[in-house]
Amino acid sequence: DAGVIQSPRHEVTEMGQEVTLRCKPISGHDYLFWYRQTMMRGLELLIYFNNNVPIDDSGMPEDRFSAKMPNASFSTLKIQPSEPRDSAVYFCASSLERGRPGNTEAFFGQGTRLTVV
């Protein structure tokens, strides 16, 4: 398997524009996570899905952020409208639950470095 695939790797956009980040999880994994990494706040969990259903979106900063998982092999994180403070590296990760939730590792993509100017 190629691992978790994120696109694009880099995105530069102007304030106010819509940004869509994409993620393809590892085939067969049933959990998908979106994280944001910044120097100030470290790694923050934004939202996670189980079997394509959003379970916890309490980390989504505001209504400008939305995430979808239309099927088991694809997820998007959308920011509309984007602001300079959204600049960060966004990671997607997936995992396969075996037994009790949380007892298996999450596999991370390479991340998307977003710059909003």
Added chain:
Amino acid sequence: AQSVTQLDSQVPVFEEAPVELRCNYSSSVSVYLFWYVQYPNQGLQLLLKYLSGSTLVKGINGFEAEFNKSQTSFHLRKPSVHISDTAEYFCAVSDYKLIFGSGTRLLVRP
């Protein structure tokens, strides 16, 4: 709520010296604990994990960690570091989701 505290933001060490990166956790339930490593411009990669059983866990690249329930700690150790170990290291606790600490930057000097 679960949380993780990494006490050191940066740890400088000379090559071939031992190193310990500290991690303390807070959890009201049984925990799963992880250490991840992040090399520059890369995603996170699992170093090791504690799920149950032996409190001494061995991982990749010669790293190991010890789970100490009484001290709520899960410190990462390596007896002799290499230049290539320079990276950011994250401790994490998991129930349904991974909660990460703030990270420790290990800087290995020649």
